[in-house]
Amino acid sequence: MAVEQTLSIIKPDAVGNHHIGAIIQRFEESGLKIAALKMLQLSREQAEGFYAEHSERPFFTSLVEFMISGPVCVQVLQGESAVARNRELMGATNPEEAAPGTIRADFATAVSANAVHGSDSQASARREIDYFFAADEIYTR
């Protein structure tokens, strides 16, 4: 299996509810390394650009409003099959459908406030990592 990187975001609901540590712990305990990490307040333009593929969806405006409602933590996770493994740890988009023990089952409150983002493919991971991090901010040790 190939070592990959994926982009993870701890969203404003989980940051506001003091779940940063618990969520990072799940990544580390599953063997995914934290290769980069920062906390930031997204601007409207940054959030719209990040979710550009959803710009025609009915929930786009509320998604952007939610993502700028407070600070987020963004991290690069690194490990074998990191993209798929992070998606497994996250659980389904709608927390009501997320498997027990997943991050969204345990920390999300609604589909519109679902605690975490994770890249859905290696191609999106590359784009999303480059969206937030310069090469010299990523520690591939």
Ligand code: DGI
């Ligand atoms: O990759 P995911 O985050 O699991 O899901 P996605 O790429 O389909 O959607 C991106 C985000 O958009 C998702 O995390 C929450 C929001 N979203 C998706 N579907 C709905 C939604 N928000 C609302 N309010 N209603 C939806 O049906």
